[in-house]
Amino acid sequence: MNSEIRSLEPGEVWNRFADLNAVPRASKKEEQVITFMMDFGKKLGLETFKDETGNVIIRKPATPGMENRKMVVLQSHLDMVHQKNTATDFDFATQGIEMYVDGDWVKAKGTTLGADNGLGVAAIMAILESNDIPHPAVEALFTVDEETGMTGAKGLEPGVLRGEILLNLDTEEDDEIGIGCAGGVDITSSRSYKEEPVPEDTEAFRIAVKGLKGGHSGMDIHKGLGNANKIMNRMLFDGFENYGMRIASIEGGGLRNAIPRESSAVVVVDKVHREAFVFEFGELADAVKNELKTTEPSLEITATPVEKPGAVMELGVQEGITRALYAAHNGVYRMSADMEGLTETSNNIAKVAVGEGNVKISCLTRSSVDSSKTDLANALRATFELAGCDVELSGSYPGWQPDVNSPVLKVLREKYETLFKEKPEVAACHAGLECGILGQNYPEMDMISFGPTIRGAHSPDERAGIASVRKFWTFLREILKDIPEKA
Template sequence: MSQEIRNLEPKALWNKFADLNAVPRPSKKEEKVIEFIKKFGNSLGLETFEDEIRNVIIRKPATVGMENRKAVVLQGHLDMVHQKNADTVFDFETQGIDMYVDGDWVRARGTTLGADNGLGVAAMMAILESKDIPHPAIEALFTIDEETGMTGALNLKGGILKGEILLNMDTEEDDEIDIGCAGGIDVTATREYFEEETPEDAVGYTITVKGLNGGHSGMDIHKGLGNANKIMNRLLFGAFENFGLQIAEINGGSLRNAIPRESVAKVIVAGMYSEAYIFDMQPIIKDIKNEYKTTEPNLVIEITKSEVTPEMVMDLGTQEGVLRSIYAAHNGVYRMSADMEDLVETSNNIARVIVKEGEISIGCLTRSSVESSKFDLANALRSAFELCGFQVELSGSYPGWTPNVQSEILDVLVHIYEKQNNEKPKVVACHAGLECGILGTNYPDMDMISFGPTIHGAHSPDERASIKSSQKFWKFVLEILQNIPLK
């Protein structure tokens, strides 16, 4: 990691981010970072403990003169999305993130950066370590597994936290103050299929879709970006109908909350159709690239003859149903909010498609700020897959966060933002899944707000954090702490 990261201003923030990013912390593999945070809290002589699910809480008393202010919960999540480019050799379970400075941006080499939510966590650490930052009594809540299930927030019991105000530092545009977010539910479709022996005259091909932008399946879902799983299905569907193509394997997408960037399929085509298949697929490829020329200029679609022809393929009856069900399954924006301008209300991301050795698994993440709409779309997806004989599981449901425009802490943040920046902030609700809605189920009286520095490309190897924005964010945080309302 470049030493230049540690020399960035504010050094208190970037040094803690560099310390954090040296510790492996992929979702569901947070053991090392949990111990790191506990050791950090104990080294400061502060009350530090885990709850039953392994969230870490560190308490710091108010500084002199701030004892009469309401206690504040600073909250961020320890885990990060572990995405890398296909040609990047990297082990998220053993390696720290390799960062570098690119103009106003901090980036990682070939992987996600972990600024989501590492910069929020780093700010919490810097405040806990500080000796000259005025603040009320603080509870720093470091949650686990936010990115793949909100497990930490879902299992935080009522009564543990004493604070009256919660500052969640996990949003990605520095001119926005979030007062609401979407909930979500996982829709997972699975089924088995009969494997047939490949005909003797068949020719094997590998189809590759790559070069897509990917991104956050909530924050970026409205941008018209390509979904590698849907594009791959389109390619397979056309060739199945025209050339009797049969599927041996599909490996598409990766994480439930990341828009799929890549998909690879191994297929066969009857030898008599081999040349015609390659020729006739070119106009389809051209059409797809033309459709995405603005949003996905780097899209690559390759069809190459396989060195080894697959020995087994999916039976044609099942294959037809699978391709039609994926075609029918909704992907992208389902409904825009009627109450907040430009807010996506409900959406779905077909995140993962796996076909191998007689088993099929399709994973979706459905999001909505309206519970009834969330389940409406989930049931639509379930219906599309069940018509093809899939077993469909709805799991991991978590609630959204209902906006409170009368929030006392919202008034404080708006006033400070206007004073510091000579303009009004955007008070918004987001389509991402923030932990505030979940935490609010056990802490219904806690006044919650969410904000953060500018981060682009979250959940993809293009993730980058603005240096200038981090300075703005840090200044904002410090003044918020000095202006927490009286008890």
């Protein structure tokens, strides 16, 4: 499997990617990959150090003849999203990612691939160890915890970096040059409830929503994909309204930045309503699948008899939570009026956990306009507070405001057109890039973002284009040759 990956071209990038993917690197658990990267830099004899947050910085002098060019920061994040299919037996804490080639794509067996942002990391590693690639002085910045709060970028102190230009290698379309991104804020709603005895003469069911595509809660939010938590709540709301169904537990979704693919709930229904409930459940399930048949052809919604649970939710709390989840906005909230096709503001209802007397609902709201982000966050807060929840807003980070007059943008545009005989797409993206945060402490640094084509990031369908990686690698090397001279 991974030996097949090592035979791909460009070998210097794919081999470093295979090395990286052998190392566990979950967000907030990057100890092993930090050690791996520190060892990599030191073995090359390069200046290598770690800051207090855990970011790794490696400096490499300019190649002969390039000493008078501006110093370049090459930046990618070390952590990856850990997601797997339910049927996949895999331990992210101990196993390396199992990769394989499928046509022009590299994929992983039932898990996320880690191309986001592992291919950027691998390309930087290849530059650092190269002996024949002309480049100015390079400062490699490998940040931590990008996926769950961008705390690495937030923790990078002013004055650590010396570079004047930053190339962020975390864009996921190879014909796109990124000049802006969305900011975000985490919204966590929680409350307790009294567990009540299971009513007599009831029958228990496990309701399951699965087979959804999932994906990146920013880059994919405009695609009309199904959200397992919203679909599950629709089924629960209907069962409660029509048959007095009671909820024992819900477990839906996972990571804040991934569109939830699966949800499971245990419920009870009066035996007298069993046949009617099963019939109407099937009717609604078919209707939902029909609504989503184009975007979610593999969606499954089932109700399977199970043993009775030990308790159910307090009735008033159940009613309030299901109504709040129905009312809470999910998906695109507003499209940009200034940049065609760009999602300005959105929300992802990422995780719903109900059981043992506690409710916890996690959302990630994104926007390229700070006031719009606040507006949607307040709407969500009000919705869940009306259901008796305590709501916490945390982890807020700024967007990256586009600079169409950026000098490095001019370099990249001209280089792209020369190399590939077409114009690149210059755009902002509806995802969190670290440029906005880094720019707060390094406001004079000229920043740009680009990368290879990656599909299905943050889901087990994640895949990276092989031809696209070749294109990206060519582009990066040629950019480094044309970095402007120092003022």
